[in-house]
Amino acid sequence: MSAGARVTSFGALLVAIFALAVLAGRALDPATDAAGSEDHAAPGGAGAHAAGAAPATAGGGLRLVAEPTTTFDPGRAARLTLRVVDAHGDTLRDFEVEQSRRMHLIVVRRDLRRFQHLHPAQDRSGAWTTALTLPDAGVYHAFADFQTGGERHTLGVDLFAGGQFTPLPLPAPSNVAATDGYDVSLRDDGSRLRFAVGRNGRLRTDLQPYLGARGHLVVLRAGDLAYEHVHPVNRDELTFATDELRPGRYRLFLQFRHADRVHTAAFTKVVAP
Ligand SMILES: [Cu+2]
Numbered sequence: 001m002s003a004g005a006r007v008t009s010f011g012a013l014l015v016a017i018f019a020l021a022v023l024a025g026r027a028l029d030p031a032t033d034a035a036g037s038e039d040h041a042a043p044g045g046a047g048a049h050a051a052g053a054a055p056a057t058a059g060g061g062l063r064l065v066a067e068p069t070t071t072f073d074p075g076r077a078a079r080l081t082l083r084v085v086d087a088h089g090d091t092l093r094d095f096e097v098e099q100s101r102r103m104h105l106i107v108v109r110r111d112l113r114r115f116q117h118l119h120p121a122q123d124r125s126g127a128w129t130t131a132l133t134l135p136d137a138g139v140y141h142a143f144a145d146f147q148t149g150g151e152r153h154t155l156g157v158d159l160f161a162g163g164q165f166t167p168l169p170l171p172a173p174s175n176v177a178a179t180d181g182y183d184v185s186l187r188d189d190g191s192r193l194r195f196a197v198g199r200n201g202r203l204r205t206d207l208q209p210y211l212g213a214r215g216h217l218v219v220l221r222a223g224d225l226a227y228e229h230v231h232p233v234n235r236d237e238l239t240f241a242t243d244e245l246r247p248g249r250y251r252l253f254l255q256f257r258h259a260d261r262v263h264t265a266a267f268t269k270v271v272a273p
Contacts (some may be wrong), residue, residue: 066081071161072133074163102147106218117218117264140160142157173268207257249268
């Protein structure tokens with residue numbers, strides 16, 4: 001498939017704070033059509049593959065709405081219901097299969113220390129639902145990643161888990177990450193990010209396809225949560241071409257499948273100005 005690579009910038013934390021205020025307004029008045037103002041809040045602008053700092057981010061006239069609730073009890077599974085609505089407020093029903101699913105949902109805590117990749121199911125009304133557990137307190141962001149009308153979109157919505165929130169710093173930058181007994185290494189040759197998966201000191205070349213690809217890489221920038229989701233440039237290697245990473249601190253989430261299980265390895269990467 002096409003690289004689909006895109007990083008959209010969302011301005012500063014200020015925008016996120018503004019977005020929270022917008023959300024508060026929406027909660028009081030769910031009928032409010034926030035698309036207009038949020039178009040301007042997201043520097044990505046109309047037509048961009050906006051991935052949002054805003055609770056219901058406009059992207060090509062589409063926005064994501066989470067109703068009836070965006071608030072969850074930490075550690076407790078509950079139902080998340082999302083709808084993609086068009087400029088008229090009508091629920092979008094037609095989605096195209098992308099990487100063997102029609103909707104990918106990436107949920108991260110805003111400090112980028114929690115990550116999950118879910119696949120909601122669509123009901124007849126067009127709404128998408130999934131069981132979701134926000135593991136602990138904090139503000140989270142859900143990215144809905146989908147394709148419609150031949151175009152890929154990423155829309156976002158903030159989710160909340162109440163309680164005492166202790167933001168965690170990003171781990172130190174590293175080119176190695178351990179997960180589930182695997183050692184994953186990262187080599188950045190400037191234009192490509194190359195990963196290798198080892199276990200017990202041996203390189204694993206028998207990775208299984210996961211959602212139609214050998215691996216999935218989600219790149220998120222700390223602070224504004226600029227988002228990019230890419231797949232390997234060829235079938236047999238975990239080599240990815242991302243958009244040029246602008247200065248900032250990033251968390252890279254690599255997902256791969258081995259021994260019939262999906263594993264996630266996370267790396268911190270700093271790009272100097
Ligand atoms: Cu993917």
